[in-house]
Amino acid sequence: MYDVLVVGAGHAGIEAAAAAARKNKKTMLVTGNLDFAGSMPCNPSIGGPAKGIVVREIDALGGLMPKAADQTALQVKMLNTSKGPGVWSLRVQSDKEAYKRWMKNALKHMEHLDLLESQAARLLVEDGKAIGIECTDGTRILSRTVILTTGTYMSGTILKGHTAVEGGPDQQPTLTSLSQSLRDAGLPTFRLKTGTPPRIVRDTIDFSKAEVQKGSEEFYSFSTESTSEEMISKSDELDCYMIHTTPKTHEIIRNHLQDSAMYSGLVKGVGPRYCPSIEDKLVRFADKERHQLFLEPETLDYDTIYVQGFSTSMPEDVQELMVHSLPGLEHAKILKYAYAIEYDAIDPLTMKPSLESKIVENLFTAGQINGTSGYEEAAGQGLMAGVNAALKTEGKDPLILGRDEAYIGVMIDDLSTKGTSEPYRLLTSRAEFRLLLRHDNADLRLMKKGHEAGLIDEARYQKFLNKVEQIEQWTKRIEEVKVSIHDDLVQEYLVSLGYEPLTRSLNLSELIKRPKISLYHVAELLGLSMDKEIADEIEIEARYAGYIEKSKKDAERMRKLESRRLSYDLDYLNMDNLALEARQKLDKIRPQTLGQASRISGINPADIAVLSMYAR
Structure with a gap:
C-alpha cells in the first residue's frame, strides 16, 4: 500500500513522483522503460515564451526540470529581450540523451520513491474511489491516491501517409486497455493529435545557406541554485540555424496533400493550433510565401539535427522530396522520418483545480492526458498533482495557485474552467496579469508557498x-x-x-x-x-x-471573487433567475469559487450577481 502511485515517467510523472517523495510520502512510479524517463520525443528544448516562466515556477516549488535543463543545455537564450519584462522568457536547447540520464539518476537516488518497470493495464476503482492499478502481467499495486501521467501513450496510434500502427513515441508500446478502464469508471475521453518532424544527419547539411542563431551573451539559468560552473560555457555552446521553406517545398506539399494522414481522413483527433504540421500551415496560411524553420542539435551523443517547424504526417518518399527542397538540405540524409500520433485524453472539465477527478475520488491526472501539449505544461501539472495527492493523504486542503500568482495557475484554471478541444499550449496572452508573472520574480511569488507545502527545504x-x-x-x-x-x-x-x-x-x-x-x-x-x-x-x-501597481489592484479585485466559495452540491439546474446556458454550464463544471464561475464561457454578469446572492 502506497500513499501516492504515479503512472508514467514523462515530464509530468517525474515531477509528480518527486513532489510526493519530497513530502516523505511512500511513492511508487510505474513506467514501461526507465531509460525513457524524461524523454523528449519531439522538440529537444526546454522553455520558450510563457513556458520558460513555468520552468522558473517549477524551480520555486522545488521541481527537477529546471536543474536538469540547466545542466544538460547545449545553448541558453533569453527570448523577447527587445520587449517588456512581462514576456521575457528563457529557452535552452537541450541534450535530450543527457537529460534522460540526469532524470533517471535523480529518480534512482530519491528517498521514499520506488520504481517499477511495468505497464498499467487498468485503473482499479472501488466505491467511486481510485485504489490502485493492475499491470499487464496481473500485478496489482494499491495506493491511497493514483496519478495518471500517460502522455501520448494511452491508446496511441502512429500515423504516416496512409498507414496507422498502434504504438507510442520512439517505438515504445502503447497502453491500450487503460483508457477503456477510465471510460468504464465514468471518465469521458477524446482523441487528440500531435506530431514530430524528421531528424537529419548533421554532416549532410550545408549550413552556409542558413542563418546562424546564437545563445545569449549573459549568464541565465532556470534554477536559482544553478551556477555557471554547472552549465555549458558560452564558448562551448552549439549554434542553431534558421532557414525558410521554398516555393518548391510548397508545390510538393500541395501536390501530395491527399497522401498526408492529416488530409486523407486517417486522422480523427484534433491537432495543436499553435504548433501545426507544415501541410496544415500551407492550408491555413495559403497567402504566406514561406515559413520559418529552425535546424537544432539534439544531443552530443549522435549526429542529428531536428527540423523545428517541419512536423508532417506525409509518407516517407514524399518527406524525402520535401526535405531536399529546403535550402542547405538538398543532399540531406533523413535518419528518422516524421510522423503524427493520436492518443486518448480525458475531458479536463471533469477535474478540479487541484487536478483531482470530480468523478473518481483520489484519482489525479497531469500532462497530455489533460489535453495539454508541451514538456513544461506537463511538468507544471505533474508537480501540482504530486503535492495535492500528498496533501490529500494528510487530509489537508490542496495547493491551488491563482491566475495572478503563476502561469501554472493560469493553465490549470483554463483547463478546469474552460476545458479544451485541442492540445492546450500556454501563451503569454492567456495571462491577464503577465506583468506580475515574470521570469525574474518566480521565486518571490512562489517559494514561500513551496516551503509551506513541504517542497522547499x-x-x-x-x-x-x-x-x-x-x-x-x-x-x-x-x-x-x-x-x-x-x-x-x-x-x-x-x-x-x-x-x-x-x-x-x-x-x-x-x-x-x-x-x-x-x-x-x-x-x-x-x-x-x-x-x-x-x-x-x-x-x-x-x-x-x-x-x-495597477495589475496588483486588478488582481485584488479578482481575489475578492475567488474568496467567495461555492458549494459543490448547489442545484444550478433549478436555480431561479439564472440563464438556461448558465445553469447547464455551471452544473457541468461546478466551479469552486465565484471567481472561477465568472471565467466560464457563456456566464454573464447578471448570472454572477445571482450566484453572489446564493454564496452570501
Missing part, C-alpha cells in the same frame, strides 16, 4: 529569505543614493545610451526609471557592490511601478 528557504532582505535593503538605499552631475563615468554612460548629460543631481531610484539604463551597471560606476540578480529585480519593479 529549510536551507534553501533561508537563502531565499536573505535575498528578500537584500532586495528590501537595496530598494531603500537607492532612494538615498544621489547621482551627481560630477559623476563623470555615469555621465559618459548616459551619453553612450543617447541621453543628454545630467544638469542636476538625481536619486538613483529616479534615474533607473529611464529606459535602457542598467541599475547594476550604474551601481558599478558609483562603486556600489550590488548582486546582478537583485539589481535586475529592483530595476524592473522601479521602471514599471505604475503598471505593476
Whole structure:
C-alpha cells in the first residue's frame, strides 16, 4: 500500500513522483522503460515564451526540470529581450540523451520513491474511489491516491501517409486497455493529435545557406541554485540555424496533400493550433510565401539535427522530396522520418483545480492526458498533482495557485474552467496579469508557498529569505543614493545610451526609471557592490511601478471573487433567475469559487450577481 502511485515517467510523472517523495510520502512510479524517463520525443528544448516562466515556477516549488535543463543545455537564450519584462522568457536547447540520464539518476537516488518497470493495464476503482492499478502481467499495486501521467501513450496510434500502427513515441508500446478502464469508471475521453518532424544527419547539411542563431551573451539559468560552473560555457555552446521553406517545398506539399494522414481522413483527433504540421500551415496560411524553420542539435551523443517547424504526417518518399527542397538540405540524409500520433485524453472539465477527478475520488491526472501539449505544461501539472495527492493523504486542503500568482495557475484554471478541444499550449496572452508573472520574480511569488507545502527545504528557504532582505535593503538605499552631475563615468554612460548629460543631481531610484539604463551597471560606476540578480529585480519593479501597481489592484479585485466559495452540491439546474446556458454550464463544471464561475464561457454578469446572492 502506497500513499501516492504515479503512472508514467514523462515530464509530468517525474515531477509528480518527486513532489510526493519530497513530502516523505511512500511513492511508487510505474513506467514501461526507465531509460525513457524524461524523454523528449519531439522538440529537444526546454522553455520558450510563457513556458520558460513555468520552468522558473517549477524551480520555486522545488521541481527537477529546471536543474536538469540547466545542466544538460547545449545553448541558453533569453527570448523577447527587445520587449517588456512581462514576456521575457528563457529557452535552452537541450541534450535530450543527457537529460534522460540526469532524470533517471535523480529518480534512482530519491528517498521514499520506488520504481517499477511495468505497464498499467487498468485503473482499479472501488466505491467511486481510485485504489490502485493492475499491470499487464496481473500485478496489482494499491495506493491511497493514483496519478495518471500517460502522455501520448494511452491508446496511441502512429500515423504516416496512409498507414496507422498502434504504438507510442520512439517505438515504445502503447497502453491500450487503460483508457477503456477510465471510460468504464465514468471518465469521458477524446482523441487528440500531435506530431514530430524528421531528424537529419548533421554532416549532410550545408549550413552556409542558413542563418546562424546564437545563445545569449549573459549568464541565465532556470534554477536559482544553478551556477555557471554547472552549465555549458558560452564558448562551448552549439549554434542553431534558421532557414525558410521554398516555393518548391510548397508545390510538393500541395501536390501530395491527399497522401498526408492529416488530409486523407486517417486522422480523427484534433491537432495543436499553435504548433501545426507544415501541410496544415500551407492550408491555413495559403497567402504566406514561406515559413520559418529552425535546424537544432539534439544531443552530443549522435549526429542529428531536428527540423523545428517541419512536423508532417506525409509518407516517407514524399518527406524525402520535401526535405531536399529546403535550402542547405538538398543532399540531406533523413535518419528518422516524421510522423503524427493520436492518443486518448480525458475531458479536463471533469477535474478540479487541484487536478483531482470530480468523478473518481483520489484519482489525479497531469500532462497530455489533460489535453495539454508541451514538456513544461506537463511538468507544471505533474508537480501540482504530486503535492495535492500528498496533501490529500494528510487530509489537508490542496495547493491551488491563482491566475495572478503563476502561469501554472493560469493553465490549470483554463483547463478546469474552460476545458479544451485541442492540445492546450500556454501563451503569454492567456495571462491577464503577465506583468506580475515574470521570469525574474518566480521565486518571490512562489517559494514561500513551496516551503509551506513541504517542497522547499529549510536551507534553501533561508537563502531565499536573505535575498528578500537584500532586495528590501537595496530598494531603500537607492532612494538615498544621489547621482551627481560630477559623476563623470555615469555621465559618459548616459551619453553612450543617447541621453543628454545630467544638469542636476538625481536619486538613483529616479534615474533607473529611464529606459535602457542598467541599475547594476550604474551601481558599478558609483562603486556600489550590488548582486546582478537583485539589481535586475529592483530595476524592473522601479521602471514599471505604475503598471505593476495597477495589475496588483486588478488582481485584488479578482481575489475578492475567488474568496467567495461555492458549494459543490448547489442545484444550478433549478436555480431561479439564472440563464438556461448558465445553469447547464455551471452544473457541468461546478466551479469552486465565484471567481472561477465568472471565467466560464457563456456566464454573464447578471448570472454572477445571482450566484453572489446564493454564496452570501
